[in-house]
Amino acid sequence: xxxxxxxxxxxxxxxxxxxxxxxxxxxxxxxxxxxxxxxxxxxxxxxxxxxxxxxxxxxxxxxxxxxxxxxxxxxxxxxxxxxxxxxxxxxxxxxxxxxxxxxxxxxxxxxxxxxxxxxxxxxxxxxxxxxxxxxxxxxxxxxxxxxxxxxxxxxxxxxxxxxxxxxxxxxxxxxxxxxxxxxxxxxxxxxxxxxxxxxxxxxxxxxxxxxxxxxxxxxxxxxxxxxxxxxxxxxxxxxxxxxxxxxxxxxxxxxxxxxxxxxxxx
Numbered sequence: 497x498x499x500x501x502x503x504x505x506x507x508x509x510x511x512x513x514x515x516x517x518x519x520x521x522x523x524x525x526x527x528x529x530x531x532x533x534x535x536x537x538x539x540x541x542x543x544x545x546x547x548x549x550x551x552x553x554x555x556x557x558x559x560x561x562x563x564x565x566x567x568x569x570x571x572x573x574x575x576x577x578x579x580x581x582x583x584x585x586x587x588x589x590x591x592x593x594x595x596x597x598x599x600x601x602x603x604x605x606x607x608x609x610x611x612x613x614x615x616x617x618x619x620x621x622x623x624x625x626x627x628x629x630x631x632x633x634x635x636x637x638x639x640x641x642x643x644x645x646x647x648x649x650x651x652x653x654x655x656x657x658x659x660x661x662x663x664x665x666x667x668x669x670x671x672x673x674x675x676x677x678x679x680x681x682x683x684x685x686x687x688x689x690x691x692x693x694x695x696x697x698x699x700x701x702x703x704x705x706x707x708x709x710x711x712x713x714x715x716x717x718x719x720x721x722x723x724x725x726x727x728x729x730x731x732x733x734x735x736x737x738x739x740x741x742x743x744x745x746x747x748x749x750x751x752x753x754x755x756x757x758x759x760x761x762x
Contacts, residue, residue: 497759499725500706502528503560503693506539506546507676508712508747509729515624520753522553527762529555536560536696538689540646540675540715542604543568545625558699562604563675563715564692565645565683569699576695578684579605579643584669588647588682589634591663596655602648603634610637617650647682656680675715689719710744710752712736727755 504510512518528535537546538560550557556570567576592601600617603610610632611618618629637644649659659680664672671683689711697704705724709716712729713736720726720740728737730746737743744755756762 497725497761499533499708499761500702501534501536501697501700501708502756503536503538503696503707503709503719503723504752505689505709505711505713505716505719506537506541506549508731509710509716510537510747510752511549512748517549517553518750518753520750524753524756524762525553525555525557528756531762533761534558534700536693538692538709538719539563540648540679540681541625542609542627542646543572543607544609545627548626558696560689560692560696562645563671563673563681563683563687564689564695565687566606567692567695567699575699576692577606577645578687579645580647580682580684581669582638582643584667585643585647586635586638588663588667588670591666592649592659596649596651596659598651599655599659600650601634602629602650603632603637603644604646604648605637605642605644610634621650645683649680649682651678651680653677673715675713681715689716690722691718693719693722710755711740712747 525535536558540563543561546559558570559568565578609629611629656678660672660674669685671685671687673681675681707723708725709719709723710727711720712732726740727742727744728740729751745751
């Protein structure tokens with residue numbers, strides 16, 4: 497196998513469960529870069545929640561943020577962006593507030609993260625990502641034409657599943673998908689990790705068949721289906737493992753490193 501570019505989800509894939517980059521994972525990335533094989537992080541996270549990871553490894557990488565809603569080169573040059581349309585954005589925010597008032601809603605716009613208050617769920621996310629949330633009125637942001645790349649709902653697993661099912665049916669113009677049992681991502685319908693990868697491949701002049709992608713969850717499905725070689729993590733749900741071409745060890749077991757090593761790519 498001779499891949500020309502590697503894509504990887506972050507949480508549950510590139511990072512351990514306690515949000516660390518292992519020595520072997522960092523070593524794998526360094527070896528790929530030494531061979532001029534680009535390594536791209538693909539995540540629902542905002543850029544400021546990805547940069548601490550790359551800085552911790554002492555490198556810069558291209559990133560696909562907001563699950564494809566914002567694509568940046570390793571120098572931060574914007575290759576692509578897509579924000580939520582104003583009408584369904586207002587409507588879905590109102591629906592969540594009225595029907596699931598206990599849910600914590602996050603409003604991500606470019607390099608800024610807005611919330612209505614810093615509650616326990618927001619504080620936990622700040623502790624994990626090292627990004628900083630700002631308190632703001634969402635309707636005021638929209639009146640100033642500051643539309644989000646992503647709305648993130650933090651909810652109990654039962655509410656998260658219900659919201660995904662309900663909002664997906666009621667808002668066909670939006671992409672509504674769980675990134676974990678307690679996180680629901682809402683973006684424009686055209687946005688997916690696959691569309692972000694398409695932009696990045698064009699930037700590098702490469703074809704999907706030349707790419708490998710690692711993922712572990714439902715919001716990785718489009719990405720895994722799009723590339724030439726899809727690899728599910730050992731900690732992924734069975735549905736994800738079944739659709740991937742290969743399965744590696746879990747994120748706690750250096751799954752990315754071990755797969756790349758075993759395939760003699762590094």
